[in-house]
Amino acid sequence: MKSxxxxxxxxxxxxxxxxxxxxxKIDLNKKVITIDKNAKANVKKAAAKDQGQNTKQNQGxxxxxxxxxxxxxxxxxxxxxNTDNQSATQEQHSMQSFSTYDFVPGDKVxxxxxxSQDAVGDFPALWTANAPGEINTLNIASGKWLNLNSTDGNYxxxxxxxxxxxxxxxxxxxxxxxxxxxxxxxxxxGEDKPKEMDTNPHPGNGGIIISIEKESxxxxxxxxxxxxxxxxxxxxxxxxxxxxxxxxxxAQNRRFRIYHKQAKVLDMPTNVFDxxxxxxxxFRLSRxxxxxxxxxxxxxxxxxxxMRSKLLTEGKLISYGIYFDVNKDVVKPESYGTLKGxxxxxxxxxxxxxxxxxxxxxxxxxxxxxDLSKRRGAAVKASLVKDFGIDASRLExxxxxxxxxxxxxDIPANKALNRRVELIKL
Numbered sequence: 001m002k003s004x005x006x007x008x009x010x011x012x013x014x015x016x017x018x019x020x021x022x023x024x025k026i027d028l029n030k031k032v033i034t035i036d037k038n039a040k041a042n043v044k045k046a047a048a049k050d051q052g053q054n055t056k057q058n059q060g061x062x063x064x065x066x067x068x069x070x071x072x073x074x075x076x077x078x079x080x081x082n083t084d085n086q087s088a089t090q091e092q093h094s095m096q097s098f099s100t101y102d103f104v105p106g107d108k109v110x111x112x113x114x115x116s117q118d119a120v121g122d123f124p125a126l127w128t129a130n131a132p133g134e135i136n137t138l139n140i141a142s143g144k145w146l147n148l149n150s151t152d153g154n155y156x157x158x159x160x161x162x163x164x165x166x167x168x169x170x171x172x173x174x175x176x177x178x179x180x181x182x183x184x185x186x187x188x189x190g191e192d193k194p195k196e197m198d199t200n201p202h203p204g205n206g207g208i209i210i211s212i213e214k215e216s217x218x219x220x221x222x223x224x225x226x227x228x229x230x231x232x233x234x235x236x237x238x239x240x241x242x243x244x245x246x247x248x249x250x251a252q253n254r255r256f257r258i259y260h261k262q263a264k265v266l267d268m269p270t271n272v273f274d275x276x277x278x279x280x281x282x283f284r285l286s287r288x289x290x291x292x293x294x295x296x297x298x299x300x301x302x303x304x305x306x307m308r309s310k311l312l313t314e315g316k317l318i319s320y321g322i323y324f325d326v327n328k329d330v331v332k333p334e335s336y337g338t339l340k341g342x343x344x345x346x347x348x349x350x351x352x353x354x355x356x357x358x359x360x361x362x363x364x365x366x367x368x369x370x371d372l373s374k375r376r377g378a379a380v381k382a383s384l385v386k387d388f389g390i391d392a393s394r395l396e397x398x399x400x401x402x403x404x405x406x407x408x409x410d411i412p413a414n415k416a417l418n419r420r421v422e423l424i425k426l
Contacts, residue, residue: 100262101333101335102337103337104337105321105338106167106320107305108302109299110161110163111413113412113413116412118144127155128197131152132153133147134147145295147292148295152286155284156196162279163188163251163279163300165251166252166303167300167302169298170247172247173212173247174242175240176242181215181289182285185211185284186212187210187284189280190277190278190280191204191279207276208271208276210256214238217235217238218232219256223273226273230270230272237265241291246334247259254273254276256272308345311425312345316423319338319420319421321335329376330379331380343384346394356380356395357373357422357423358380358399359373359402359419359421360402361409361419362415370400370403372399372401373400376399377399
């Protein structure tokens, strides 16, 4: 009788259908990869559904806006249960403790990719490579991730980007535990003649290589015709394997600063050669030294907007530099530079009053988005009052949800434009 029962149970388990989400899921704790043998056939059919499930992590105003509704984000919200259960003490960090976060994202999103438009198991549409790679989901984080599934190779963004002299690039990276010391190298470079994949050690006619390592950070500026390089190094707060690391890089002409884990980990006043112009981006794995990583939530913005002019002259400041966790209204420490800039303008102009308005994209339920945007507007007001001493009577808070988009809610880059906080002169 027991044998018959075991056979029946085995048959039932074998016949149980796997969802699209479980077709390619990396379990970093158990080192298990679950792949449905029919995944490739089902992925194309599920692509439209996958496109709607664009959950995001640690992107502040670049994250999901609601856990349920039109794009079926319920699962993404459930995956963040542990994060949501953190104590209030852990969440309510004092902004003054993170004054090293002095970067200020600008009012323009130049590029954004969270791979939400790509099917699990496929190579991302906006990228190309000379090494294996595919889109995965992770058991430790929401959203989709580009698996740099090699220890030697180059992963290029296909489009060229007209980088300004002052910009911020940030992304999430999960280094793999086994393998070499280098999680990944980020190369920003310039080229005169478009080349889809320049795999030379020093691509283009000049640039910078930023080596993101498990024990250190290393940078190297180079230029064609120069016999030497401009190098920098730091061992402060390196990235941790099998954890989500949010890396922020601020380029200001020749100066490069790197931020990680609530600290400025490297500040090089002159890290690139004079006249270097960037228009390409690449992640690189170095043979024999790299462990491979998962990458997501890549965002490039302009930097250091003229807040005084925006508020006093134009009457409106659009900010992409106020950060929140997924579906939450707690202002993150990375927001310090932006909030300090706003507070400085208010302190210098004692008669100025502003209205703080939160905005979302169209992912999730309308009502949930509206509620979240209002709570975030109120959180920004509370931080300006508590952490920077601004009189509460000078501030109003509101939220518009998804009702006032500045771009179509069709692709990740446009949705990133709609997730914002606005300050309006009263």
